[in-house]
Amino acid sequence: MNTAIYGLLFVVLAPLFGGLLAGVDRRVSARMQSRIGPPLLQPFYDVGKLLQKKTRQVNPVAGPLLLGHVIFMAATGALLLGGTDLIFVAFVFALAALFLVLAAGSANSPYSFTGAERELIVLLASEPFFILMMAGVCKVSGVSTFGDVLAYPQWVAPQLPGILIAFLIVATIKLRKSPFDISTSHHPHQELVSGLTTDMSGRLLAYVEVAHWYESAILCAFMVLLFNRSWPIGLVAFGVAYALEVLVDNSTSRAKWQLVLRSTWAATLVLCGGNVLALFVIGR
Amino acid sequence: MDRTTFLARIEEYHMGGWRLALINATSAMSTEEQPGGSFDVVWAFVKDNAFEYLREEIVPGDEVPSISASFPAAFLYENEIRELFGINVTGLNVDLGGQLYKTAKKIPFSPSAIRARLEANAAAGIASASPTPPAGPHGAAHAASSPAPTSAPTAGKTA
Amino acid sequence: MKRTVIPFGPQHPVLPEPIVLDLILEDERVVDAVPTIGYIHRGLEMMVERVEYTEMGFVVERICGICSFMHGMGYCLSLETIMNVEVPDRAKWLRLIWAEISRIQSHLLWLGLGADAFGFENLFMHCWRMREEILDIFEKTTGGRVIHSVNRIGGVKRDVSDAELAAILVRLEELGKAFKKTASVFATDPSIAHRLVGVGVLSPEDALSTASVGPMARASGLATDTRLGGANLYDQIDFQPVVETAGDCLARVAVRLREVEQSIGIIRQAIDKMPKGEGLPLENRPRGNPAGEAFTRLEQPRGEVVYYVKANGTKYLERFRARTPTFANIPAMIQLVKGCELADVPNIILTIDPCISCTER
């Protein structure tokens, strides 16, 4: 009963959290570029405007697919906090991301399509990370739901150093930060125009934005999971990680997809896989 | 124009390691000698700080050989003079087929097009250059009375 | 292999100006590129029919808003050659100083755009912030930010006081310090190297056969610099052309980085050497109409520009022609784009520093 309320709370509050985070991000980035930057609530203004705009659907399936993208992103968070099995959550998370790829791929524009192809490439490399991460957390704590891991009396993180480092790399992809923003980018000056989102307008683009807010909140929840004994420390850890991402975003150029693929696989297989493998070997 | 001598001179520049600086055409309006007008075409080359050019007088319809075999970059200039002046350049390595500028009016720099514009201006009372070329050592008469086109390349000034 | 055609342009965020490259891709590798231009073709060369030679300079300045000063200067130099006008010394020096300031402005602008193309927005912002300093100097001395209109046939329209020149030196000194930091980021950042090293390599032979000019040729080891001819007082300046040998995108960036510092040095020498004082003559205005022809060459930020002016003794010129550096560099660009990856296309296009409005006139 209690956990279901947490799930509902996530659905309602996560967009606020994600939107505000995006607002802080834009302002901090602007400061790093010696600009003042937009108001803190700018992401909300943007989405509000997009909802008022006329929507051009290039393909009738794009709308439902993107709605699915938002719903499944929200569901991922709800299921996580609602006490569902962690591995299952990781799968739903992957499914949510897949909806965006399908929606972008359904548009008949080369930019959107190439963006979808690139997104799929990094998705294939990064989604196993979340499954391995969950496996690691379950192995260390011996329990398999969010609440139980948080109630576990010992720290999970010290036993998962590889996963913590890999988390930073994968989060760069998930948060669409340079150098790994190859499928779409927050600053729209790349060779694929706006990549995945090139053909989405009005309401559809708003869905993508909102889903992205959910995604940020889910990553934050994952961080709390890793720092299980105290959620304020988890939040701080996420804050530090996010600050690092912003710093890296502002001090690197966009990588090419081969490098992205190599580093994601390295993060997933070597760091994360190695970490989980070590747990099983030592734990035996 | 003397095609063989011209291409031989071009090849000399090529072998000498010169860089193609530009191919430039100028339309001269009709005169008594050339009722259809003519073109004054310059092929200019640069090496270190030296700037030299070959000059030919071309009558509309004359065939001008492409120099893209010796200077591959010439294709851009040759497509340009073909499209803007209507000069009949043959044997290009890259033929853009009139798609380079794609101007609203075809062949806008040709003697007849210039003449038509100037006459229209004069008729409408808009101040513009005179549709009849001034007599004297310069202008259209100059091109007609210029030395034999395949004479030694004139050393141009560098600025 | 599946082939995709990506229409790169005419409207594309990486390109501030319209040019079309139809990129034929196999996966993400470009197998062919077909260029189309003409979106900015105004036919301003033919405006000589209706614009008197005295006013044509203002049209020529607007061939391009980035090298506006140099275009105006080139036009005036051509007519001064035809009309045999001796330009006063101080005017010549002022032209040289403004020309070098234009070079710094253009290179900073380009470095920013280049950084933006490979996804380094922060560098873009910092380069453009420095560029605003240069624009401020321009505005103070000429009255315009991008279009200056200070050149006249026979000299320049405005004087810059000695005190102002000294102040410019101080500002450039400051700028030079800030620029050094930014330049070191371009030169040493590994993520930039990942995008630029070994990308779009132009060999010295290819640079010659594609008739490349300016930083494009100099990055491939050719020491071509029109300023070495010594015209326009450059014979009184001590400088060496900036040459790099790698021929890749990073080399082209490096040439421009070093040229910014070189230009600051040239301006310093010029201010040092020029005749001082108030009320020195600035122009010798010619009388009558020009007759004759002239080829004028200048080293613009993007490379050698060639002007051809033919006058027939009337107040309307018979022919004006500008062969701009980007026009000369397009064959090289097309050659480099073939065989590269989609992600490299913006870098290759931008490292030639394309100025399409120059190209199409």
Place this chain on the structure above:
Amino acid sequence: MSMFSRSPWILHYDGSSCNGCDIEVLACLTPLYDVERFGVVNTGNPKHADIFLVTGSVNERNIDIIQNLYGQMPDPKVVVAVGACACSGGIFARAYNIQGGIDKVIPVDVYVPGCAARPESIIDGVVQGIAALEEKRKKRAS
């Protein structure tokens, strides 16, 4: 007051301009002018844009492009013609290949004068564009 006034996204297209206005449009984004303060984003993608900034005049070749870009922008949308060339053809109005200002092809809501238009006036043009955007939204809603 709706969200439109707080989040005008821009699409910039260079008609046949000399680059002067284009670089001034870009300069608006950079630290000295920083239009992102007002929520302005240079999208580079017609499907995301609210305000169409056009610099330079119209020639035969870019008519289709400008109409196409305008057509791709979802309603409500406004057009801001930046610089003398976009307003009337400017100094190039007399050139043979120029047909005139942007309003020959698409409806223009705001004209920004200048050769080249200064960043301050471009920002002013965008602000006026926002007001026009707001009106169009109201019309659509009613």
